[in-house]
Amino acid sequence: MNIGFIVYLQLCKTFINIAHSQVVHATPLIKLDKMALEASEENFLRLSLLVLRIAPRAVRQHFDKEFHPKVITKVLRQNYSKLHVLRDKRIISSSQLSLLFQNGEVSSDDLDIPTMFVLLRNLADVQITTHLPYSTDFTIESDLARLGFYRKQILHSQHKISNTDFKIFWDTITGAIIRLSDGNLKDECESLLKESSSGADEKGNITKQRQCDVCDFKNIKASSVVWCLNCDESLCQHCLDHHFSHKLSRYHECIKIEDYYKDPSMSTITCSEHKQQFDFFCEGHHIPICGLCVMNDHNFCQLIKPIQIAIKQSDETKHELYEKAAKLLQNVDVITKDVQGNLKSYEIEKGKVRGQLRSRLKAAAEEAEKLCLKEISHNENLANILFRNLSKHQKEIKRLLKNLNINKGQNVRDFISMLQIGDKIKEQEEKIQCLLKDKDINTSHVATDVDPLAVKNIVCSMREISLSSALNTLEESGAQQKKETGIIKMADFNVENKTNDNDIRGCAIINDNVVCFADRGNNRLIFMTLQGYQKEIKLTCEPVDIATVDHAKVAVSLYDNTIKIINIESWKWEDFSFSDENTIGGLAFYKNQIFSRVGGIGYLIIDLSGKVQQTLTIEGSNMPYVSVSQDRLYSARWDTGEIFCYDLQGKTNWKFENKSLVNPPNGITTDSEGNAYVTGSFSNNVIFISSDGKETKEIISSSKNFKNPIAIDYDKKTDRLLVSVASGLGCLFLMKNK
Incomplete structure (x- = not known):
C-alpha cells in the first residue's frame, strides 16, 4: 500500500463527513498539499476526487429526472419485493438495500454511483452498459456508462496512473460530467485540474507531518505522533494522553506514525456491514466477523472464537496454500486438456452422425418416394394400356366411317357391306x-x-443412431415406459458418494426446483436443484425417512427416535422437536400434520407443535414407509409382500399382493386422487395401484441402472414423481395421465 492510497483513505473519510453534514454542493475543493506525491500518485488522487466527488453530482442530476426527489421514497417502497429479489441475485448488496429503506425520506444525496446505477437499470429501464461505449456515442446512457467504467478502473488500479492515461481518463470523464450536468460542473472540473500539490521537496519526500484526525475534526491543527490500530486514525500527543486515560481506549494498540507510513497495511480491516473491526472468527461460515455480527447474523452459530486465536490455530500456511493452489492448477490443466480432447471427439462424432x-x-x-409413387405408377401403366387400346379402336371406327361414306347403297353389294360395317361398329362398342x-x-x-x-x-x-456417450442415469428406464402411462422424464440426479457408499432411503420433492435425498450410508441430507447439487446437511445419526412440510421445510426421522424439521431458506433447524421411546420410521405430511410409523405401536398423527393428536394401532413392524391421501393411509409390508390402504381410524379398506409384479414392496407414495405408487426393491420396478386397489400396472421397469429402488415421492400439486435407487441415482418424472 502506498502514500497515494493513504491520502485516498483520508479523503474518503472526509467525503463521508461532508455527505453527513449535507454540504456537498457548497464545500470547497480539498487541497492536495498535505503530502508530497509522485506524479502518477497525484494523477490517481485527482481522478479519485473527480469520480468520488464531482461525478456523483452529475449522475444525480439525471437520477433526479428519472426519480423525482418527492416520489423516490414511494417508488422504492412500491418496488420493495423486486429490490429484495435483486439482493438475492447479488445485483444489489445488503448494505445498499438497508440504505434505501432507512428511516425517513430517501434522497439521491444519500446514494453513491453504483446504487443509483442499480435503480436506473432495474426500476427506470435505463440501459447502462458495463463496457466502455464508442467514442462517438454521446447519449445520456453512454455518458453514465463511461463514468461507471472509469470509476471502476480508477478505484481498482494500483493507485498510480501515468500521465498518458491520466489525460485520456480526465478528458473522457470530464466530458461526460459536463454533458450530464449541462455545463454546471465545468468550472469545478477545471479548478480540480489546476489544484497543485505543494507539500514535497525536490526529491519528492514528505515535508509536512500528518495532522491529528481528532483535532482535524475540531478544526484544530496539530501534528500526529501515533496511529491507533483499533480506531484506525492518527493522534497527536495531547489526544494520545486522553486516549490512554479513557476506559474504552486504554488498551488500544498504537504505533508510531513513521512506522505506519512504512507499512500502512497494519491499518485495521473493518466489517463492511457494521463498520466495526473484526474481533471474532466464525468457523461454520469460515469468515471473520465483528461484535455486531455475533449478535445479529451469527447468533445461532456455535463455532465462534476470538480472531487472534483463530490466526494462531490456523494450519494452512502460505506455503501449504501455494502448494494447494499449484496442485489445483495442475489438475485443472489436466482436465482442460481432457475437455479439449473431448471437444475434438465431439466434432468427429457430429460429423459421423451427420x-x-x-x-x-x-x-x-x-x-x-417409392411408396407414394407406387399407386400413381400403377394407374399410369393402366392408363397407358387403355390409351393404346382406345387408339386402336379409334382408328378402326374412323376406317368404318370412311367405308360408310364410300358406300352408296345402290345395290346388294353395298347393302351387305353396310350390314357388315354395322356389325363391326357394334363389336367396337362392346369392346370399348x-x-x-x-x-x-x-x-x-x-x-x-x-x-x-x-x-x-x-x-x-x-x-x-447410437452416440458415443450416454448419461449414466435412469435413461433406459425412461425409454421403457409403457406408452399408456404418459410419463415424461424431466431431470436426472446423481448423488456423489462420500466416505461410505450411498444408501438412499428417503427422497422428497420440496418445490418446483429443489429435491432432497436422505443418505443413511453417510448420515446426511442432500439438496439438489434441477440443475445439480445445491447443499449438504450433516446429521447426528442415520436418517430413516423424509417428507416435505411446505415449499421450504423438510421433516426428517432419525434413528435416535426423533423427528426434526429443517428450513432450507435459512438452513436452520426449526423449533419443532418430537421424540419417542419406540423406533420412528416412515414420514408423511398431510393437512398440516405429520404421520409417522412407530415400531410396536402403529402410526402417530403429530401436529406442528410436536403433540400427538391421534394413534392408529396397526400391527406389523416391517412397514417402514407411509403415505396419506384422500383421508386414507397407505403402507407396504416388505416381509410379506402386502400393500395396505386404511382409513384414518385404522380400518383396512383394501389389501394388494402380487409378488410376480412387485417384490418386495418397499417405498410408497400417493397422488391427489388416492392412487398409489410402490417401488419393488428386488423386481427393480415401480407399479401403479388405483385408489380402489383393483387396477394395477407396471409404469417403470427394470434396467441396468435401475437396481434396488427404495425411495419414492409424489408432488400432488404438480403431478411429478421422484424415484431413487439406493446407490444415489434418481429421476424426476412428469405424470401426464394416470
Missing part, C-alpha cells in the same frame, strides 16, 4: 364398354394424395 443421418434420411426419402367397365382403369379420377402415416412409419422405422 453422415449417418444424411445417408439414412436419403434412403428413407427414396423409400417414401368392356374396357371402361374395369374400375382400375377408370380415368375419371387419378389419386395423387400422399399418405402421411405411411411416410411417418418409414421414417420411424429407421434404426436409432
